[in-house]
Amino acid sequence: MYVPIPYINENLAEGIFDSLMMWNLDRKLSTITVDNCSTNDAMITTLLTKLRKDDLILRGQILHMRCCAHILNLIVKEGVSVIEGALERIRDSVQFWSATPSRVEKFEQACKQIDVPFNKKLCLNCKTR
DSSP: OOOOSSOOHHHHHHHHHHHHHHTTOTTTOOOEEEOSOHHHHHHHHHHHHHSOGGGSGGGGTTOEEEOHHHHHHHHHHHHHHHTHHHHHHHHHHHHHHTSSHHHHHHHHHHHHHTTOOOOSOOOOOOTTO
16 A cells, blocks of 8 residues: 655554555454564554554554564674674675686685585575575
8 A cells, every 4th residue: 555755653554544444454453563663663553543442452452563573684683793794705705716617616626625525506695685
């Protein structure tokens, strides 16, 4: 559904409320899962004023569910930031060695010389994944 700019809690709450009413879900709603943005906190508070609390589980006390995937993503990003320098050097090395077929061959030879198994190709990971 299109929500007009600015994306403030009132506009977001209105958009969700209109959708719930249009789809007849206002009395079937258990929770709404959103990320940890402070605008979403305010949006849920605003939405609660529009919905009938008697129709909500525990009168809306558990309406706002924070997205576990978003929380996990924040935790992983924080952890990876500690080793980001090392990861960047590894990425640079993989990029260097996989740039040409002759470098790949030299890399495979080096692995054989120091008796390191080489049964997979070097591939560059995607930072956003």
